Amino acid sequence: MSFSQDQAAITKLMAFLQEWDQSGKSVRSRILNDFIKYNMGKTSPELELEFAQGGSLFLTRLTAWMRLTYMIGTCLGLQLQAIGVFLSAASNHRYLIEFLEVGGVLTLLEILGQAQSKEEDKTEAIKLLQSIASAGRKYKEIICESYGVRAVAECLAKSKSEHTQEQACALLESLAHGNPKYQIQVYKGLIALLPCNSPKAQQLSLQTIRVLQAIVKTAHSSIVEPLLNVLRSFHLEVQYEAIEMIQELMNYEVRPALLKGLVPLLKPSKEGLQRSKILNVPDMQKMSLSLPVFVQQAAAAKTIGILAKQSPELSKELLHLRVVHHLVYAMGNQENSESQRQASLTLEHFVRMFPVVEVHVxxxxxxxxxxxxxxxxxxxxxxxxxxxxxxxxxxxxxxxGVPEIKE
Structure with missing residues (x-):
């Protein structure tokens, strides 16, 4: 490029920056829309050519405006998309460092935690965090060191948008891959999400835990109780993922604890079943109070049947936990036909596999x-x-040959 061309490009850049500095919200919105439209997908060298080697000057202004206004949401979506043009550009190392140096990661995480943030803005913030994480292990560690795992996990649990939840879960999975220092933290963070009130978050968490299980190579004992409680879910897709997870964990050290936890679910505690009577509530409310227990009972019977059919060893382990006694009890539960059906199907497996069971049944x-x-x-x-x-x-x-266990 000739000297005169350089001077023309610099003059154009200075005019652009001056317009930005002197403009209000409406003009800046137009500038951002045009910038995103014409520059999305460009490489870092192409952006520098567009800005006469002064792309950082515009990025600095963008990040400064975002940090000043993100709490009130002024053009936040456009700001995040425009920053994304820089952070997603090939050979973006310089832009990335500049964004991190001004506290960009912390700002993005704060956006995720704000109750007033729009779901689409949270999604854009997560996309920027994904761009940062994709730059390598060092950048994943920076996000985690900024309490990023907790912030993203809370966003996943509380978000009302399935798209945002899917993006958040993908980011958590990314933070675990190639990041040995924090992979257990991500794994435990996903376990902590299992009791949340969002079925979609539960489903995504279970799917991701299964992926990470092979990476962490060990199953933490804290997964047993929340995983068994997920069987109470009325959502079949959540139950499916929970049962798949339980099957996966049969190859890990929590296997005995899971089996010992599963069998008693076939015979819900008297306290749980008597709760509606103690509260002296109407019949319809009694049903709603006991229904999760019965859903869990049916799911436990189904899960035990699946596990028992996997191998003779598992069948024997379950037999020694007095599973037959518990299955027969569940078959008598006329308040829940699905529990009866699943328990009966599972019991048939034990009857046909063990002659001694057939005699006693x-x-x-x-x-x-x-x-x-x-x-x-x-x-x-x-x-x-x-x-x-x-x-x-x-x-x-x-x-x-099967030890009697006191109820």
Whole structure:
């Protein structure tokens, strides 16, 4: 480029910056829209050519305006998109360093935590954090050192937008990959999300935990209780992910704790079932109070059936936890036909696999009911009367060689 061309480019840049400095919200919005429209996807050298080697001068102004106004949301979405032009550009190392030096990461994380931030603005902030994380391990560590894992996890749990939640979960997964110093923190952060009230957050967290499980190579004991509680979810997609996670964890050290936790769910505690009676609430409310317990009961029966069919070893482990006694009890629960159906299907596996179980189950059911059970275990609950159901619930099956466990 000739000297005269250089001078013309510099003059153009100075005029552009002067217009920016002297303008208000409406003109700056127009400038940002034009900038995004014509520069998105450009490389760092191309941006520098556009700005006469002064791209940093505009980036500095952008970040300064964002930091001054992000709490009131002035053009925040446009600001974030414009900064994204710089941070997503190929060979963007200089822009990245400049953004970090002015506290850009902390500002983005604060945007995620603001109640007044729009969902689309949170999504743009997460995209910028993803651009930073994709630059390498050092940048992932900077985000984590800024309490980024907690901020992103809270955004995932509280967001009302599924798109924002998906972006947040993808960022958490990215922060764990190639970042050994903080991968356990991300893993535990996702576990901490399991009790949250958002089914989508639960689903995404479980999916990501399964991905990270192979990276961390160990299962933390804190996962057992919240994972079993997720089985209470009314959302089938959440239950599916929980059951898949439980299957995955059968290869890890939490296997005994999970099995010991699963079997008692077939026989909900009297305290849980009596809660509605103690509160003396109407019948419809009683149903809503006990329903999560019954949903969990049915899910536990289904999960145990899946696990038992995986290997004879798992079947034997479950047998020694008195799973047959608990399954027979669940079959007598006429308040929840799905619990009866799932328990009956699972019990059939143990009856056909272990002759000693067949003998004791036939004795507990009686010949007529046992014949119906073998004929069609899935539909047995439809052919069972209240007396037969009560007998099953009251039975205490003790199989020789299986230690008796006090309830």
């Amino acid at each position: 036939q004795k507990a059911m009686g010949d007529n009911l046992f014949h119906l059970f073998l004929e069609n275990s899935e539909l047995l609950y439809m052919k069972m009367d209240s007396v037969q159901a009560a007998i099953l619930s009251a039975n205490n099956i003790n199989i020789p």
